Amino acid sequence: MWVSNALKERLDCFHWYAFWLKMSTILETSELPAVFDGVKLAAVAAVLYVIVRCLNLKSPTAPPELIYQDSALARFLLKSCPLLTKEYIPPLIWGKSGHIQTALYGKMGRVRSPHPYGLRKYLTMPDGATATFDLFEPLSEHCTGEDVTMVICPGIANHSEKQYIRTFVDYAQKNGYRCAVLNHLGALPNIELTSPRMFTYGCTWEFGAMVNYIKKTYPQTQLVVVGFSLGGNIVCKYLGESQANQERVLCCVSVCQGYSALRAQETFMQWDHCRRFYNFLMADNMKKIILSHRQVLFGDNNMKKPQNLSDADLGKLYTATSLMQIDDNVMRKFHGYSSLKEYYEKESCLQYLHRIYVPLLLVNAADDPLVHESLLQIPRALSEKRENVMHVLPLHGGHLGFFEGSVLFPEPLTWMDKLVIQYANAICQWEKTKPHCSDAEQDLSGQE
Secondary structure, eight states, rough: OOHHHEEEEEHHHHHHHHHHHHHHHHHHHHHHHHHHHHHHHHHHHHHHHHHHHHTTTSOOOOOOOOEEEOHHHHOOOOOOOOGGTOEEEEEEETOOHHHHHHHHHHHOOSSOOOOOOOOEEEETTTTEEEEEEEEEEOOOOTTTTSSSEEEEEEETTTTTTHHHHHHHHHHHTTTTOOOEEEOTTTSSSSSSOOOSSSOOOOOOOHHHHHHHHHHOOOOOOOEEEEEHHHHHHHHHHHHOOOOGGGEEEEEEEEEEEOOOOOHHHHHOOOOOOGGGHHHHHHHHHHHHHHHTTHHHHHHHTTTTOTTTHHHHHHHHHHOSSSSHHHHHHHHHGGOOOOSHHHHHHHHHSTTTTTOOOSSSSEEEEEEEEESSSGHHHHHHHHHHHOEEEEEEEOSOOOOOOOOOBBBSSSSSSHHHHHHHHHHHHHOOOOOOOOHHHHHHHHHHHHHH
């Protein structure tokens, strides 16, 4: 027994020795390291490819594309607004990704956002609803010496306390503008609804009430109208609804709106550029806001609630996963629309854009994941026909992002903030010097 164990140990030693010799031979060759190096290189290449594609690092920086009719106003704007012809340079690492720009706007808002001081105003609407807006006085004299008020309509479910609004208002105040910011009906968490109605995609009642208050309270002031995202739709629709709404309005600026909800609804259900995912996130936020007011909107003891709004609609709201489902089951019924199609057609600014006669700046980003490229044909076509309209389309910026910065960290002020103020300043200067510009142009024409 002892002999067999000794023999077994010798055989085991021999086998290990043979295995070690074989491995040594393999390791002396270059094949195994080459295989390992190849796998590493492939993995690194794959990671770099994903990073480059996701962050869109190969995309160039360039001045925004401008669509406009050649006119005295357009030439004056190109001369007075350097940002229109200058490269927009987003942060190097992530700024060329429309998704990251959009996500940072949605989650963070802005960097080191200021806290401007304003007074909250309350207006009672004919149906018993209470509209609110915040009023911010200018912090310096305007460059023209005139009294100018910016009337601002934020994006969907937004209000004056949002960081991107606070940043813009602070910058506008420092440039001599009074600012009035609408708080969408039902959006402020600490303001209860006093009527069974919330803000909708294109209802201009509260915005119109705010504008009328400003006109009445400050009879000498002139207005610059500004709308962000959904707010862009509301302000354009408001101006186009009546010629009287354009009185004392110097210009209008719309940023990142989609122009037609009817055309947008199909693209919002598509997964390319993650639009379906964004749709779900926005729908979830809308559900939370509506449900926070469910007692006023759906309560049985509320005699004023729309007759076609029932408890069954509340049940459908809980299971809704898209804005279209919420609009169809709840939002359209606040104004008695018989169908979602009718609601989107009547609430979109598309049919009102051609009725706007004041200077109109329409700003979008080519990489906005919420606005499908097909929708950008609307402002493009309008700008090609109307001398008062200019469409500005930078390559980057996402949805209401437009961050600027060197490598990684963005600056507090965005390209969007600067452009809106620069454009507004230029229009104010144009209005002051317009007669002289016209005379000079006529003299030049006579010499030719």
